[in-house]
Amino acid sequence: TQLLEQSPQFLSIQEGENLTVYCNSSSVFSSLQWYRQEPGEGPVLLVTVVTGGEVKKLKRLTFQFGDARKDSSLHITAAQPGDTGLYLCAGVPPYDYKLSFGAGTTVTVRA
């Protein structure tokens, strides 16, 4: 059983459209991270959010941490085929270092 629930599990959109991926939990996290993983490779860190209510922008990607630090979202504007991949959220419980991952959202952007 994974601590973090991601939705949707799969997302297929046309180039230029927007998408949002959600990461929810009943647990509080001291920080939450988003990773992107391509087939046959390890996850690559995109962003870390630490403060409740925090919003971070990385070019066309916007990350939000919930006020209660239990949930997060990733929004991609004007998606491109290069955004295709598995998006993973990972939370760090208070007083801990190790990451607990969600099951991931597979995003496919069609040209």
Next chain:
Amino acid sequence: DTGVSQNPRHKITKRGQNVTFRCDPISEHNRLYWYRQTLGQGPEFLTYFQNEAQLEKSRLLSDRFSAERPKGSFSTLEIQRTEQGDSAMYLCALQTSQGGTEAFFGQGTRLTVV
């Protein structure tokens, strides 16, 4: 380049054989993790080291699994008497020494048990 090298990248083995994977940090990180990832799932924590000390092991880590980090640098993960259920991607990850929680992953070792 994430600063983590894993070898081999792929391993196919027969059921019952032993396998060993290696993780080499390119730079110094005092926390080193092993994760396992199966198809359609996120990585699951197996074990972690702070320098050479193994501080925590998951319940997923059966007696057939053993990990070492003899000098606080590289680490090995050995699986004895492999089973088909061991087939997965095994990932090594590092965290910095300055208290941050960001993890830098290697490219993983894909194990297939036939």
